[in-house]
Structure formats: C-alpha cells, structure tokens
Amino acid sequence: MKQTLLVPPHPLEKRVLTRRFEYPRTEPVWIDEYLQTGGYEAIRKAMSMEPEAIVEEVKKSALRGRGGAGFPTGMKWSFVDRRSPKPKYVVVNADEGEPGTCKDRILMGYDPHRLIEGVLIGARAIGACRGWIYIRGEYREYIEIMDRAIEQAYERGFLGSNVLGTGWEFHLSTHTGAGSYECGEETALLESLEGKRGNPRLKPPFPATSGAFQCPTILNNVETFCAVPDIILNGGEWYASLGTPRNGGTRLVCLSGHIERPGVYEVPLGMNLLTIINEIGGGVWKGRKLKAVIPGGSSSPVLKADECDIPADYDSLAKAGSMLGSGATVVLDETADMTKVLARLMKFYAHESCGWCIPCREGTTWLKKITARLEEGLGTERDLETIDNISQNMLGRTFCPLGDAAAMPAMALVRKFRDEILDRIRQAEAFAPAPGTQPLVVL
Amino acid sequence: MTFSPELEAKFAKMIGNYPPGRQKGALIPMLLYAQDEVGAVTEEVIEEVAKRLKLSRVEVEEVLGYYTMLTREPRGRYHIQICTNISCMLTGGEELFEHACRRLGIGNKGKTPDGQFSLEEVECLGACSWAPAMQVNYEFHYQMTPEKFDRLIESLRKLQ
Amino acid sequence: MANMVTITINGRQITVPAGTLVIEAAKQAGIDIPAFCYYEGFSVQAACRMCLVEVEKMPKLQPSCALPAAEGMVIHTESPKVVEARKSMLEFLLTNHPLDCPVCDKGGECELQDMTFRYGLGESRFLEIKHHADEKQWSPLVFYDPARCILCYRCIRVCDEGLGVGALGLSYRGVSAEIIPNRGDHLECDECGWCIDVCPVGALTSGTYRYRSRPWEMNYVPAVCTHCSNGCKTTLSVRNGEIIRANNRDRSGINGEFLCVKGRFAFDFVHSGERLQTPLIRKDGRLEPASWSEALKAAAARVRASIERNGKAAVIGSTRTTNEENYYLQKFARQVLRTNNIDHHRSGDVITLLQALGGREGALATVQDLYTCDAALVVGADLSQQHPLLAVQLRANWRHHQSPVFVISAGPVREDQYAARSIRAEAGTEADRLEELRADLQARRNLVILYGPSMKGEAVRRLVAFGDSLGIPVKYVCLVDYANSRGALDMGLLPHLAPGYRPVEIPGMTLDAMLEAPDLDLVWVVGANPLEGGRRFVSRDAFMIVNELFLTETAQQADIVFPAMSLYEKNGTVTNVCGEVQRTKAGPKVMGTKSDLEILGLIAAQLGFDLGVPLPDRVFEEIRREVPGYNVPLALIATGGAAPTKPPAVPAEVDAQPELVRSSGDTLFTSGTLGKYSKKLGEVIEAPGRLYQVLVP
CATH class of the missing domain: 3.10.20.600 (Ubiquitin-like (UB roll))
Structure with a gap:
C-alpha cells in the first residue's frame, strides 16, 4: 500500500549513499540487512583509528556540507577542542525545509542506520557523549523510523554506555521540530533544541566551541553524515576522486x-x-x-x-x-510565470523570517507585499527598482543568512526576468499610477 | 493533568534525552506530542508542561507562538496541509489548494462545522520531487490531483 | 590591567582594553554610533542593525555592538556605505511603524523620531498596507502597542536581567512578532515600569502618563523619591503645578534610570482629593477649617501657655520630612519647648551599628559600593521587596562582576535566584547562622553586609564582630524604612541623642513613653501617624498639633491640623539608607499647604524665638557646621550628587534602645501613610504584596 519514493536508477548515477536502495523498495533497510551489506564496518574501523586520523580522512575527502552552505566538513570537525572539559555533542540537521529539497527524508527513510553510523564516526572524532537528530516536525514518519533504528542500534550495542564493547558511552535520540524553516539555520536549530524560539545566535562563538547547551558541538546535515561511513571505509582520497577538485564525492x-x-x-x-x-x-x-x-x-x-x-x-x-x-x-x-514564482518565494521568506532583526523582518515583508501586488498586476516599473534596492539593503546586513536567502533570488529574478515582469505590469497598465508618480508620502 | 500511559512513558524518556538541568530541551517535542493527544495546546497543557519542565509560562508561550505546527485552537480531526511552495506551485499545488477550499467549503486555517476537516496552506513539506504534496495529519500524500483529493476526502468521511 | 589594543575609528586612534565592544570604544572617543537594541549593561542582541560599521578587511558591515575591539582594527562609522545602511534600516523600520507621532506619548522624545531626523531618508517608498495589531492593556500601569514596537528587546532584558522578574517574553514571529506578558493577557510583576522607561518608541506607555501631555510642555524637577529609604532620584515632570509623570531618563542620581513602582507611579498621592489644603481647628469637638493666620495664632498661643505653665510637651517627628525640617524640629523641641521629649518611628538599629563601628571611616557602604563590592551578605531582609534599588545594584554587580550574594532570611527572597548561598533562619535568629558562611566570605576581597530590622542590639554587635573577624574590609548598611528615616536619626529626633548622636544631659521620653505618659500637656506630631490602628495617647487631654498631608488617624485626634507639603513640594536634603545626603527640589504645588520648616519657623517667630532663618539652605548650612559627619561638599550636593556622611562615633554607654526599632514591613506596593493615598499603588493586582513570597514566574 505504501508508496515508494524511489525512482528507477539511472546509469549516470553514482550510487554511494543510496547504494542500498533498490527500486521500488518501500521499507527501510533495517539493521540485519544493514549489517549483511557491510553496515557498521566503518565505525568498527573508526574505533581503531585515532580521532585526528578520522578528521584527517574527512578532510582528504573534500566533503562539504550538504545542507546548503558547503563548508568543508573535516575543517568544521577540526575546530572542536577535544580537550575541552565540557561534554561534546553531535547534532544532525534533518530540518529539511529549503524549498525544493527532499533528500534527507530519503536517506533517513530508506537507510537510517547509515545516518547513525555516520553520527557515530563524527562523535568518535570529537569524543562526543551524546547526539541528537533534529528532524522537522512534519516528518513524523521519519522520526519514527529513526527512533526504531536507534532502538535497534542500542540493542546491538552500537549505541549506549559501552559502544561496541570499547567502554565509550554515546547516546543518540531524535528531536522533533514544530514548524520553522529558520530552524534549519544551525544556531537557530540549537536554540530550538534547547527548547527556545528558533532565533539564531550571534557568531562567534561558533558551535564548535559553544553549540548545543553551550558545549562544543559538530552540526551537519543528514547527507553529510551519511557520506562519512564510505569515506572511512574506502578512504578520503577515493571519495574525493568521485567529484571535482575541492568538491569531493557524490x-x-x-x-x-x-x-x-x-x-x-x-x-x-x-x-x-x-x-x-x-x-x-x-x-x-x-x-x-x-x-x-x-x-x-x-x-x-x-x-x-x-x-x-x-x-x-x-x-x-x-x-x-x-x-x-x-x-x-x-x-x-517556458510557461512558468516568473512574477508568480517571485511572489511565492517572497511570501515564503516573509512567513519564515523569525523577526529577530529589522532588515529581515521588515525587508521580507515588504518584498512580499510588493511582489504580491506585482502578481495582481498592480505594479509599476519603479517597483522593480525598489525590489532590487530593498534586496541590496538586506544583503549581508541581516543577523543570519535568511535575509540573504530572500534577497538573492529576488534580485536574480527581477534582473533576469525584468522584461517578463514589466510585460505583466504593462498588461495591467489601466490600474497603474501614471508614470513618474511621486512618492505618496514625503517626510 | 496526566496523559495516556504511552505518552507519559515517552515524556519520561524524552526528558532524559537532555543534559541534567537542561530539560527545557524537551519543551517543543512535549508540546507537539501533547497537542497530538489533546487536540491543541490548551491552557492546561501549557501549565502542565511548564510545571514538568520547571519553566515560566512565558517561556512556553514564546515557543508556542513561534512554531507553526503548534496551535491553541483545536484543528479538525483531519488536518489537511497543502503545500503551495515553488515545486508544488509549478505542478498544481495552488489549484489543489483552491479545489480543497471549494470542496470543503472552508478557507485557509478554516475548519468544517462538523470539526472533521481543517485546512491550511503550508510552506515546503520536503516532498518536492513528488509534488504537489499534502499531509493529512502526519500522513503524506504525493502527486495529488483534485480527483485524488476528492477520493481521499470520501474515504476519510467513510472512516467516521 | 587588561590587555590594551589600539584601534582606529574614523581616523582617530583609540586605546581600549581588548574585548571592548566597538560601540563602547567609539563612545569613549566621543563618536556616537546609533543603536536601538544595544543597551549598556544588558546582553547584546545585534538585532536592530543600526550600529553597523565598516571594518577594513571585512567584507560585510559589522554590528559594532557585537564586535570586540582587536588590535589594529580600522573602523569607519560614517562612510558612505555605513550611512546608506543606516538610512535603509530606518526605512525598513518605518515601513510598519505607524506614523501616529502627533498623538504618540513618545513624540518629541522618541529615539526613532530622533534617528530618522538625524540619519533617515527624506522620502518614503513604502506604498503597501502596514501590518497592524491592536493595543493591549497589561496592567493599570502598563500598556503595549505592538504596532509601534520595533522589537529592540530592551524591555525583556531589563525585566529579566535587570530585575530577575522575567515577566516579558517574545512570541509569534516575523512581522507579527511581539512582546508578551507573563500571565497570558496581563502582567504580574513588580509594576516598576522600567520596561516603559527604556522603550525607545511609544510601544510601552504608562497608565499614568499616556495621552496626558507633550514632553515639551512640562518642567523637569530633580527630586528624591519620598517613599522607601533607598534615595532614588526621580525626575518629576511637572505641568501647571501638577506632577504628570516621574522617571529618571537622564540617569542622574545613584539609581541611574531605575525606579520602582513607588518612585515611578506612586506620586499621585500629591494630588489626591484627600490632601489637606487648609488648616483645621477643633471647635466644639469638631475640626473646622480655619485660615492660616488664625491657626498659627491659636497654635502659638497654646504653645506659649504650655511653656508658661511649664507643661510637659512631647514632639514626634517624621521619617519623610527633610533634614532641615528635622533639624529645625528638634531645635524647636529642645529650645522652644525646652524638652528632650522628641522621638520618631525608628525602623532600623543604626545606633548600635555606629556604636560597634566606633567612628571608623569608610565602614558605611554607599549605593555605588553595592555595585562594586566583591561580595554581599543580606541578613534578615527581603531586599527586592523593601529595598528595590539595593537589590538591583547587587544583581547588576553579580551580572557584571560575578560578585556573589549570600542571604540569611526568614523566607524565600528573589536574591535566592542567584545567591551563592541562601540560608533560612527565623527572624531574630539570623546571627546564629553567620558562621556557616565564614569560609565563603573569607575568600572574598571585601564584603558589604546589609541587615534588616530583625537584627538589633546584641545581634548587630555580633554581626559587626563577625565582620571584623573575617579579616577583609567590610562595610555595612542598616536597612531602614522611609525616605528620611536615616536623616531623622542623624538629625537627633531622639530623646537621648542630639544631632550627630551626641548624648543629651537628661534624656526625654521615647515614643512609647509619650503614648503611655499620663501627664502630657502638649503634643506636636509632624508627618507621622503614631495613633495608627486606633491607638490613643494616655494623656487624652493633651493639646495636639499635627502637621500632615492627610487627615490620618492621628490628625483626626488633633486640636490643630496644619496642612503640610509633601517632600515633592519642597526644597531640602534627605539622607538615604546608606547615609548619603542628596538634595531634592520642589516640583508640584498644592494650594494651601506650607512646608513643616515654614510652619515651625512661623510659630517660633510668633513666640519670639530665633531658631535661625527657616529657609532650607540656611538650615542646611547650619547642619553642615553643627552635625558631625554632615560637612559634605556643597558642590556635590548642588549638582545632584549623593554625598556620603561620615559615621559619627556613638559612645558605648549610650542605650541604643533597640526595643524601639519596629519596621512597618512595607512591601513594594505599600508605603505607610502615603501608600494609602496612592490610587495607582492600590490598583495593581500585586498590591498589597507580601514579604518573603517570591513571584512565581
């Protein structure tokens, strides 16, 4: 009855993270099958490596954060001070919310143990004692899958007070979000994990020094962690060679x-x-x-x-x-209505702005209102300059990247599809104010 | 106030998932799971969760107003969330939403008089490759069409 | 000395300790960087983005409120990029901010207005509909208009960090984000109005001031709060002789901008309909209005008769009148009435403390010391309830300098939130628990001990002995009740001690003895209510003259009542709980009243006595000359400063009369007689409040 989300494999694909997926699978790969196909070999290997060597291997792999920012993962891990007396934590960003993105659910939904194994390796690399998988609230289905996988991992001794009999204690649990795109931003996610509003934190300090519960933390996307087991098994160089220089892997x-x-x-x-x-x-x-x-x-x-x-x-x-x-x-x-695309995206960012800082809170709202008017055909040519200018005024000046995330597509759309949007305005010229209208309010 | 034994057990475990003294971490999950059981984050739920996590009411309300999945007002038995963000919009999400409004006779964030259905236009649900997508409570429905929507509503009505 | 770094701001080199925030470093160099959310002394938010500056070698503009100065940094605060960014922030802010400045309370003193004037654009490009949310009333004193709110989070921080109340939060998000109160739709808090005060715009407005005045219509009068003993400076905004509001926005005075509910809102007793505005004379058993000349003549005649027949006179002074009035009153008693039968309501055992200190200098803590000391010990007091400024100072000291606070109290107090140790001990037994803190206290560099009214006599001596034994510098604060409780003691409103605690030859009657004496001929009560709760003088036939603001239980029994001015209506000095002298100036006018100094001066003149010119500055000169410890620098007083007095030595053989120390036990929401006539104080849901009961957040 359950629908598969998998598609038939394409010959041009290079399947590393998805290697256990087979079309039209509907159920996740549970632990027995995972173990039969080389699962948890990487963590065994990692346990025999020095933590520095794990980080080194990840550095060599040229793996970059798959959540969006593309920061080199190995470097991120190397920022954690392993000698800090504070407990160290691992957090997985599974708050998949960037419109157009639906990969983390696939990874968790079909191969949950790969994620757990990746987390274990990361935890080992920094000497962490606990981890959380922060999953967006709408993904209850995947929270349940991860919960079950975590339970299995506990039962088999991959998690708990004595991981693989080495005496290392590491605990892992899921943590549900409750509806906020902003919580995909790493520091907002940490706030949310601590039971607060998803307002981002000031950086520095970065999570590597003061992350979850103000302790050193590595925080990566699901896909990033899922890439780690194969990097450890096959070596960083192998993984790097799959991609292009400085852009390792698949x-x-x-x-x-x-x-x-x-x-x-x-x-x-x-x-x-x-x-x-x-x-x-x-x-x-x-x-x-x-x-x-x-x-x-x-x-x-x-x-x-x-x-x-x-x-x-x-x-x-x-x-x-x-x-x-x-x-x-x-x-x-070719039929796509770019004015509509612009208006829909701006509506999204205005809805998701946490409201903490002025340029994002007011800027996204303003952009939403102008673009909604454009979509209704009530725009003027001047609106396009205003959109461009508002966006520039937001760019690089907001507290967190959400302001940029709204400003960049807005600028690109009005610049690249200016003629199309202007056509829309002209079609509805009857409604538009006379050209060269003076501003309504003069202060 | 007490919750079902299953939920109580879940909460007991959940609170232990956060470092000692930092049980506030459990706030958002607790509110969401309590809402799933009670139907809404009622005054009673606010007080109970605040008490268990040793928080002030304002700390709970700060969070409650922020997260869109949390609600003070009970939603319909079937809460229908239709995504109209970019990928869904390009493949008919807006038309689907409009159809749903007409079909159910309610608007965005509305609830049918019998309390069976509530409707919400939502942002990206992370189902872009299977757009247009929607959720009924926590269950995803992919590649929706108005016809599929009607069939779904019918089958849900029959379940009553 | 911290590591120093040199940075360049707008071409000027500035050397500051490493880690100083650039916005602060700029301020030290006289360069103003505008900001809304940055608020000195509170946590950094970096939310308003007004303080963005250009830093060479950094690609993006940086918020100077969150940027620590580092060696060699080159900063521009007025470059075209920065100026343009500021303009755009103001443009963003104004998109949804209602332009209702003409009817907004904040108009004329609004930071958003001022910034727009200085840095803003000349035109608006915003053509859309503004986001709106309705105004809400959170308490009789606090209103919130979310549409005007620019979300700088100052209110949340002063309430949470500054006071430890945490009554405000932030809810919803994006353009709908707004401040929320702690009880759903209303507030339960200290009602101090600090949130209103720090609001840069007209989002938080006060129940007493809203829609009543424009800021430029009022005169601003520097007064000292007439309520508790902390001595907060409160700037009265006066229009046509009426106080419209009280605040301290210019942060002058020992309290900076802090005021509690009483200082900020409980000035309304001044204009209460129940104020006495004409003298009253008892005729045929009833108090009837009379003219001032008639009443003064009658009083003078009665006093003269009493003197002539050598009748026993008794004088009860006030804890809210000025030092000058108190000094003059004791002079009046001792020289005109020729009696030492003078006393007042005592609320703290200062005398034993001074005895134990033996005149050693620097042993009395100032309000500032509470912010700079290395540790503090609070014994037998609910500081946040009774001495809000002192509580705020200790809290700020802990927040900024991590100086620990130790508490020994009869019940839970707010200081427990952050206290290094809290000990519960029944009132009167606190001294027994001191030893438990010895090790902790000895580890500190210095200490301030504050003690409440349950500590008296032997307990105070033990406390000082304990302090002495610690081997570190220790300063003390003896907590007393009212605005000039301390001054009343210093000015010799005591039967056995003349001003400056000099023993008199033949001690007079104490307050208790006066009430019990069977043979009093004349009683003069100035600004006190000894007959509260239905008490009576045993000498029922004694002639009683009362100077009062209201027809109190005592005034009701009087034969002549003079309508007196409150502290806010007169000039003079008062001495706060820490023994600091401050000047207060007359603000409002209440028709028909006179100051106690003037009343006494007029009577003395009628009787032919020369007690000195009854003008505050003349009397103060005499006090500076005559009263040990009060030779304070005039310039400091004249410029609104608080001058610490030196503790005079009190001879060991003096009886401190600790049994007469009885605190009224006022809370944040009561204030003796004045509190009863403040409507605002009675209206809030927290009133009347209780000691040793902490607000549950």
Missing part, C-alpha cells in the same frame, strides 16, 4: 518542478547541470523548452536556460552567481 540531487522524471538521484559532484536535467531527469516535461533552473533550493539565485550549461558543484555554481545549496534543482519550463 551528492543527492532533488529534481522537481517541470521535469519529466522528478526524483532524488545521486550524482558525482561536478556533473553538468543540463546533463542532470536532460539525461537523468528526462528533460523538461511535456516536451516544452527550458526557461530557468533554480539550482540549489529556493534561496539560490535562478539561472536562465542559457546559463545552465555548467558543472553542478559548489565552486562552478558560485562562479555563475548562484549556489549548489541543498541540491534542490527546480526546473521551470
């Missing part, structure tokens, strides 16, 4: 929108964006033409069709003025 790409075969696929970093869309995703749906791609979740600036012929890795996309982000690739066909 990544999960979530294809959605106007695409023929939407789904979550695992591809080597650096695969051409058009290859992903046209080959793996089967191209734009309904035989239509490609108009634009949002390459890394809604916060990543949109790419026009002619900008998409680039390798999809962190550095190449950054060079193209966008981001690899969370791996969410949203395809827009």
